[in-house]
Amino acid sequence: MSFYDALKWTEDGLIPAIIQEASTGKVLMMAWMNRDSLESTIQTGRTHFWSRSRKKFWMKGEESGHTQEVKDVAFDCDGDVLLIQVEQKGAACHEGFKSCFYRSVADDGNSRVTEPRLLKPDEIYKKK
Amino acid sequence: MSFYDALKWTEDGLIPAIIQEASTGKVLMMAWMNRDSLESTIQTGRTHFWSRSRKKFWMKGEESGHTQEVKDVAFDCDGDVLLIQVEQKGAACHEGFKSCFYRSVADDGNSRVTEPRLLKPDEIYKKK
Numbered sequence: 001m002s003f004y005d006a007l008k009w010t011e012d013g014l015i016p017a018i019i020q021e022a023s024t025g026k027v028l029m030m031a032w033m034n035r036d037s038l039e040s041t042i043q044t045g046r047t048h049f050w051s052r053s054r055k056k057f058w059m060k061g062e063e064s065g066h067t068q069e070v071k072d073v074a075f076d077c078d079g080d081v082l083l084i085q086v087e088q089k090g091a092a093c094h095e096g097f098k099s100c101f102y103r104s105v106a107d108d109g110n111s112r113v114t115e116p117r118l119l120k121p122d123e124i125y126k127k128k
Numbered sequence: 129m130s131f132y133d134a135l136k137w138t139e140d141g142l143i144p145a146i147i148q149e150a151s152t153g154k155v156l157m158m159a160w161m162n163r164d165s166l167e168s169t170i171q172t173g174r175t176h177f178w179s180r181s182r183k184k185f186w187m188k189g190e191e192s193g194h195t196q197e198v199k200d201v202a203f204d205c206d207g208d209v210l211l212i213q214v215e216q217k218g219a220a221c222h223e224g225f226k227s228c229f230y231r232s233v234a235d236d237g238n239s240r241v242t243e244p245r246l247l248k249p250d251e252i253y254k255k256k
Contacts, residue, residue, distance in 0.1 A: 003239040006231075018146055018155060025153025027146060030209045042233065074242065076228040077221050081158045083229040093205050100204040101211040103134070105170065111131040114202065 008080040009035070014050060015082055019060075019092065021099075022071040022085040028092035029100040031060075033082065045070045047086060064124045066090035091118045136208040137163070142178060143210055147220065149227075150199040150213040156220035157228040159188075161210065173198045175214060192252045194218035219246045 009015050014032045021028055033041065037048040037057055047060040047068040061067030068086035075082050093100040096119040106112040137143050142160045149156055161169065165176040165185055175188040175196040189195030196214035203210050221228040224247035234240040 001239075002237050003231075003233045004237075006239060016144060016158065018158065020155060027148060027155065027211050029204065030144065030146065072232050074229040074232040075239070076157065077223050077225075077230070078228075081228075083155050095205050097205075100206075100209075101202040102205070103131075104200050104202040105131045109130050109132075111129075111134060111203070 003075065004035075004038075006079045007075060008078065012052075014052070015080060017047075017049070017082040017084055019047065019068060019084050019086055021088050023087065026099050027101060028068075028086070028088055028098070038082070041070060041084070042073060047084060060092075061089065064090065064094070066092065066124070068092070091124065094121060094124065096121050096124060131203065132163075134207045135203060136206065140180075142180070143208060145175075145177070145210040145212055147175065147196060147212050147214055149216055151215065154227050155229060156196075156214070156216055156226070166210070169198060169212070170201060175212060188220075189217065192218065192222070194220065194252070196220070219252065222249060222252065224249055224252060 013034050016030055017033045018030050019028045031049040032052055034050040037050050040048040049058055051058055067089050070084060070086055072085040091098055096117045097115050098118060102113055102115040103111045104114050141162050144158055145161045146158050147156045159177040160180055162178040165178050168176040177186055179186055195217050198212060198214055200213040219226055224245045225243050226246055230241055230243040231239045232242050
C-alpha cells in the first residue's frame with residue numbers, strides 16, 4: 001500500500017507539514033503541502049509547499065537560496081500531518097532566524113526572542 | 129504587548145500546536161487549540177486542546193493519564209502556529225507509540241514503522 005493511501009487531506013486538498021532539522025532536532029517551520037508539492041518533495045529531495053495566501057506552488061529557497069534537503073518523511077497516526085526531517089541551508093525563517101519559532105511566551109505574558117538573528121530580511125532576498 | 133496579540137486564529141478560532149518533547153527533541157504530535165485551551169495550557173502547565181471531530185475541549189491525558197507538562201510555548205513568525213515543549217508521561221500517541229509520527233515513507237513508497245510500540249491501545253485506556 002502506498003503511503004499516500006494513509007494520508008488525509010483537508011477539503012482544500014492540503015496537509016500541514018512540520019519541518020524539523022535532522023541534525024539538531026530544532027523545529028524550523030510549518031507550512032502546507034498539496035499532493036503536487038508532496039510528490040515534488042519526495043521526487044526531488046527538496047521541500048515544496050503550497051502557499052494558501054498566494055495560492056501558489058513554491059519550493060523552499062527558490063528566492064532565498066535557503067533550500068531544505070529532505071532526509072525523512074513521516075506522517076502521524078491520523079494521517080493528517082507530515083513531519084519532514086531536513087538539512088537546512090541558511091535560515092528557514094523569512095525574518096532571518098534559523099527557525100520560525102524564534103519567540104516564546106515570557107513569564108509576564110509578553111514574548112521574548114530566543115534565538116540570534118542570522119540575517120536581515122533584506123539580505124536574504126537580495127542574494128538569488 | 130501580550131503574546132496573544134501576535135497570534136492569528138483560523139476562521140473557526142483555532143491554531144495548530146506542535147508538541148515536542150523537551151528532553152529529546154522528538155516531535156510527539158500536532159493538535160488544535162482554541163483560545164480557551166491555550167489559556168488553560170498556560171495557566172495549568174498541562175496541554176489542553178480542541179478536538180475538531182468531537183467538537184470538545186480536552187486535556188491531554190485526561191483518559192489515559194499520559195499528560196504533558198509544559199516547559200515552553202513558542203509561536204512562529206506569522207503567529208499562526210504554536211510550538212510547545214513538554215515532558216510527556218507515557219505515550220503521546222493513542223496507538224501506544226511515544227510519538228504519533230511513528231511511520232515514515234520507505235524507499236519503495238510504502239510506509240515503515242520507525243519506533244517500538246510502548247503499549248497496546250487497550251492498555252492505555254483501561255488505566256484511568
